[in-house]
Amino acid sequence: MTKDAFAEVMAIARQTVALEQVMGRLGWDQETQMPQGAAEQRGEEMAALEGVLHARRSDPRLGELLAEAVAPDPAAAAQLREVARAHARAVKVPGPLAQEIARVTSVAQGIWAEARAREDVAAFLPTLAEVVRLKREEGAALAQGGDAYDALADDYEPGLKxxxxxxxxxxxxxxxxxxxxxxxxxxxxxxxxxxxxxxxxxxxxxxxxxxxxxxxxxxxxxxxxxxxxxxxxxxxxxxxxxxxxxxxxxxxxxxxxxxxxxxxxxxxxxxxxxxxxxxxxxxxxxxxxxxxxxxxxxxxxxxxxxxxxxxxxxxxxxxxxxxxxxxxxxxxxxxxxxxxxxxxxxxxxxxxxxxxxxxxxxxxxxxxxxxxxxxxxxxxxxxxxxxxxxxxxxxxxxxxxxxxxxxxxxxxxxxxxxxxxxxxxxxxxxxxxxxxxxxxxxxxxxxxxxxxxxxxxxxxxxxxxxxxxxxxxxxxxxxxxxxxxxxxxxxx
CATH class of the missing domain: 1.10.1370.30 (Neurolysin; domain 3)
Known part of the structure; x- marks a missing residue:
């Protein structure tokens, strides 16, 4: 049972990582090739993908499998550690919030670039205020009573406060x-x-x-x-x-x-x-x-x-x-x-x-x-x-x-x-x-x-x-x- 559980965790994880790479490629395209008029549509596309990814990372079945799975070697143990870390974070953040962050930040990037080119802070402030509001909400959800900034930073450097x-x-x-x-x-x-x-x-x-x-x-x-x-x-x-x-x-x-x-x-x-x-x-x-x-x-x-x-x-x-x-x-x-x-x-x-x-x-x-x-x-x-x-x-x-x-x-x-x-x-x-x-x-x-x-x-x-x-x-x-x-x- 535990061996099968590990194999199933890895099958789910591989597809999730592949989808993350697809989302990353959309981000690359947005900064290098995407036509300017596509910004709003790209925001919706990013939100849709984030919704799929969030559902996979927070799936209760994945939590059950992680509880059952036993790693056969150190590399497998590291795989489970990373999947469990992502799952633990995902279950704390409501799916609609994760999708809204993906949509808003995708659109915000273009607004920032245009404001930067025009030296126009005022044009960017409303969008930045919305991003900050969403990230405060995400940080609070992740921290669960702890420090919201620490919870956000943990995504980039685990354990750093x-x-x-x-x-x-x-x-x-x-x-x-x-x-x-x-x-x-x-x-x-x-x-x-x-x-x-x-x-x-x-x-x-x-x-x-x-x-x-x-x-x-x-x-x-x-x-x-x-x-x-x-x-x-x-x-x-x-x-x-x-x-x-x-x-x-x-x-x-x-x-x-x-x-x-x-x-x-x-x-x-x-x-x-x-x-x-x-x-x-x-x-x-x-x-x-x-x-x-x-x-x-x-x-x-x-x-x-x-x-x-x-x-x-x-x-x-x-x-x-x-x-x-x-x-x-x-x-x-x-x-x-x-x-x-x-x-x-x-x-x-x-x-x-x-x-x-x-x-x-x-x-x-x-x-x-x-x-x-x-x-x-x-x-x-x-x-x-x-x-x-x-x-x-x-x-x-x-x-x-x-x-x-x-x-x-x-x-x-x-x-x-x-x-x-x-x-x-x-x-x-x-x-x-x-x-x-x-x-x-x-x-x-x-x-x-x-x-x-x-x-x-x-x-x-x-x-x-x-x-x-x-x-x-x-x-x-x-x-x-x-x-x-x-x-x-x-x-x-």
């Missing part, structure tokens, strides 16, 4: 702020990149970079999006990037970042395909893969030396001086407005701002009507610069329009994990520097596949990272790395 996030930020902030102040006050200041870099040439080099970082083009594709993202798992994993002819780094490092996500999904053990553990362990672990590729590897002195040569071959002389000058320019520290373009020192300060604001929104301590002023005040305090337009402020990120409350902290958690993984990788791969200087990422990506990718969600997130690094993760390796790297660049 707001108090844990605040403690992590509290441990990181003093050293980050001190380093930032020392850098901005340094006599040595790298020059910004100047010139114009053709879009077609940028995209050709971006494709080359994706290949170098291990992206399998036979199971993926690259498109353009307002906000770069990666979508899918297994044998269909797609990436997007964006192009600014005045700033090729935006394209190149967005591409590398999304390839970090995509290579993780492509690297999961094929035996787990279309199962609950056949995907990344959590968004924190996912971000560790994108950030280690983008920053510790992609912005390293050795790799930027190789990239400098590649850019000269394609763009000719572009005023960067030497490879060492180029390395400093790539890693230039400036208190800019945009999170996705932020340097490594400022990036986590951007996340801290968003965490505090979204936590206040969900608790009701902050209302949507007051969000723009709260954002602008906080940004001026943290970065010393006044926000000049909404697309540089509260309209810059897609996350809140699509209901991703609790997601932002996983970016910093991913940075923390990446710092730990990078230290362990350097210890295991003494020849890594020489490989990076040749534009050869195979040893690094192979290490990540072995230590992280192949396991999918077999292990809980923190357990997976602890196994990979041989100890408990902490913020120390990341902060040490930042102080060493930027101390050398700025002569501190």
């Amino acid at each position: 707001g108090v844990d996030i605040a403690a992590m930020f509290g441990a990181m902030r003093p050293r980050l702020v001190t380093l930032r102040e020392r850098i901005l006050g340094a006599a040595r200041q790298p020059r910004p990149l100047e010139g114009s870099f053709g879009a077609d040439t940028q995209l050709r080099l971006a494709r080359r970079l994706a290949t170098v970082f291990g992206y399998d083009w036979s199971r993926g594709r690259m498109d353009i999006a307002v906000h770069p993202f990666s979508s899918g798992s297994g044998n269909d994993v797609r990436i997007t990037t964006r192009v600014n002819e005045a700033d090729p780094f935006n394209c190149f490092y967005s591409t590398i970042h999304e390839v970090g996500h995509a290579a993780y999904e492509q690297g999961v053990d094929p035996d787990y395909l279309l199962t609950p553990i056949g995907r990344g362990a959590s968004m924190g672990v996912h971000e560790s893969q994108s950030r280690i590729c983008e920053n510790q590897l992609g912005r390293s002195r050795a790799f930027t030396g190789w990239l400098y040569g590649e850019m000269r071959d394609r763009f000719g002389e572009f005023g960067a001086g030497t490879a060492e000058d180029f390395f400093a320019t790539v890693n230039r520290v400036q208190p800019g407005f945009i999170r996705t373009e932020a340097d490594e020192v400022h990036y986590n300060l951007h996340i801290m701002l968003r965490f505090d604001l979204e936590r206040a929104l969900i608790s009701g301590a902050l209302e949507v009507a007051d969000l723009e002023a709260a954002w602008n005040d906080r940004f001026l305090t943290d970065f010393g610069v006044a926000v000049d337009r909404p697309s540089h402020g509260m309209l810059q990120d897609v996350h809140w329009s699509v209901g991703l409350f609790g997601y932002f902290p996983t970016y910093t958690l991913g940075n923390l994990y990446a710092g730990c993984l990078h230290r362990a990788m350097r210890e295991d791969l003494p020849g890594l520097e020489d490989d990076l200087a040749q534009g050869d990422l195979s040893s690094a990506t192979g290490w990540l596949r072995e230590k992280v990718h192949r396991h999918g969600a077999l292990y809980e997130p923190r357990e997976l990272i602890a196994q990979a690094i041989g100890g408990e993760p902490s913020e120390g390796p990341l902060l040490d790395y930042l102080e060493t790297k930027f101390g050398a660049i700025y002569g501190l």
Whole structure:
């Protein structure tokens, strides 16, 4: 009976995961190919699919089967753990609410994009207020008397609480702020990149970079999006990037970042395909893969030396001086407005701002009507610069329009994990520097596949990272790395 119960749970789970992939593909299409006039219809389509998925996840028969099922091995136990987790969450949320969230957030994404393009906060506020209302309701249903924000964040990083996030930020902030102040006050200041870099040439080099970082083009594709993202798992994993002819780094490092996500999904053990553990362990672990590729590897002195040569071959002389000058320019520290373009020192300060604001929104301590002023005040305090337009402020990120409350902290958690993984990788791969200087990422990506990718969600997130690094993760390796790297660049 228990063996049959396990088999039946897995049959249900495989179909559910397949349907989730179909829904994800609709989301990819919405951001890359869908005609603007289809937004309302797409919202209804997404709501219909979410209704089917919610019914499957919350099915009482699935609960009965989970109570009977016995796992024959550790992988099977992990499968049951993930199905049970999804079932436990789904039964707490009314089906109509789940469908309404799917419909509203699908439509909201287009409204946000248009408001962002027009610099029109007022056009977005009513929709955002509706999203926040629905997410508060969902959080309350999930929390059942507990903290609604914690309940929402649990969907992205199981077990992580707001108090844990605040403690992590509290441990990181003093050293980050001190380093930032020392850098901005340094006599040595790298020059910004100047010139114009053709879009077609940028995209050709971006494709080359994706290949170098291990992206399998036979199971993926690259498109353009307002906000770069990666979508899918297994044998269909797609990436997007964006192009600014005045700033090729935006394209190149967005591409590398999304390839970090995509290579993780492509690297999961094929035996787990279309199962609950056949995907990344959590968004924190996912971000560790994108950030280690983008920053510790992609912005390293050795790799930027190789990239400098590649850019000269394609763009000719572009005023960067030497490879060492180029390395400093790539890693230039400036208190800019945009999170996705932020340097490594400022990036986590951007996340801290968003965490505090979204936590206040969900608790009701902050209302949507007051969000723009709260954002602008906080940004001026943290970065010393006044926000000049909404697309540089509260309209810059897609996350809140699509209901991703609790997601932002996983970016910093991913940075923390990446710092730990990078230290362990350097210890295991003494020849890594020489490989990076040749534009050869195979040893690094192979290490990540072995230590992280192949396991999918077999292990809980923190357990997976602890196994990979041989100890408990902490913020120390990341902060040490930042102080060493930027101390050398700025002569501190």
